[in-house]
Amino acid sequence: MIKIAEERIDILFKNADEQFSKHPERSDRYAQMAQNIVKKYNIKMPRIWKRRFCRNCQHFLKPGANCTVRLSDSSVAIKCMECGNITRIPFINEKKERRRRKIEYTSKEGIDE
Amino acid sequence: MITPQNIFRHELIGLQVKVHKSSHNGFVGIQGKVVDETKNTITVDVDGAEKVVPKDVSTFHFKLPDGEIVEIDGRIIVSRPEDRIKKKFRKYW
Numbered sequence: 001m002i003k004i005a006e007e008r009i010d011i012l013f014k015n016a017d018e019q020f021s022k023h024p025e026r027s028d029r030y031a032q033m034a035q036n037i038v039k040k041y042n043i044k045m046p047r048i049w050k051r052r053f054c055r056n057c058q059h060f061l062k063p064g065a066n067c068t069v070r071l072s073d074s075s076v077a078i079k080c081m082e083c084g085n086i087t088r089i090p091f092i093n094e095k096k097e098r099r100r101r102k103i104e105y106t107s108k109e110g111i112d113e
Numbered sequence: 114m115i116t117p118q119n120i121f122r123h124e125l126i127g128l129q130v131k132v133h134k135s136s137h138n139g140f141v142g143i144q145g146k147v148v149d150e151t152k153n154t155i156t157v158d159v160d161g162a163e164k165v166v167p168k169d170v171s172t173f174h175f176k177l178p179d180g181e182i183v184e185i186d187g188r189i190i191v192s193r194p195e196d197r198i199k200k201k202f203r204k205y206w
Contacts, residue, residue: 008124015127036195
């Protein structure tokens with residue numbers, strides 16, 4: 001049952017991607033149906049489609065056509081052109097871990113010499 | 114994967130469909146791709162025009178992506194698309 005729900009979400013978003021250029025209202029409706037399934041069965045949205053819709057107005061987003069993606073202040077800022085809402089996803093933790101790993105690597109090299 | 118055993122729980126949007134029988138003659142012979150679905154109707158795209166077909170008076174022939182054709186009575190799939198996933202349907206086997 002949960003497997004069928006996951007397959008259905010995948011099929012809906014793939015169809016939304018194909019229909020976006022000619023019929024954008026169909027894409028919005030498919031994105032809304034996929035969010036209904038996620039809400040009702042309490043499962044996680046697949047990682048590929050997690051950032052492809054607006055959390056405020058529930059429209060399907062395509063970068064370059066109706067949304068912009070920028071990096072600002074150690075976070076990814078996705079701005080929806082339809083409603084003006086900005087979604088920020090921070091990546092400061094990944095940056096700190098990378099810095100920590102780099103210091104360990106260089107300090108170990110120093111000991112070996 | 115969509116199989117004939119789980120098609121009544123699966124997604125109908127994107128499949129090719131043909132209305133085989135109906136109690137109203139205007140619905141017979143409509144064929145095309147499923148575009149939308151509500152509790153009582155299916156919207157079919159026929160060469161650019163959209164036609165709305167009610168579910169409970171018609172019999173549909175769905176064509177699966179691997180080539181099989183499944184015949185379904187419309188009364189079985191009367192429900193909202195998100196309700197159909199966990200639903201019903203022991204006695205029709």
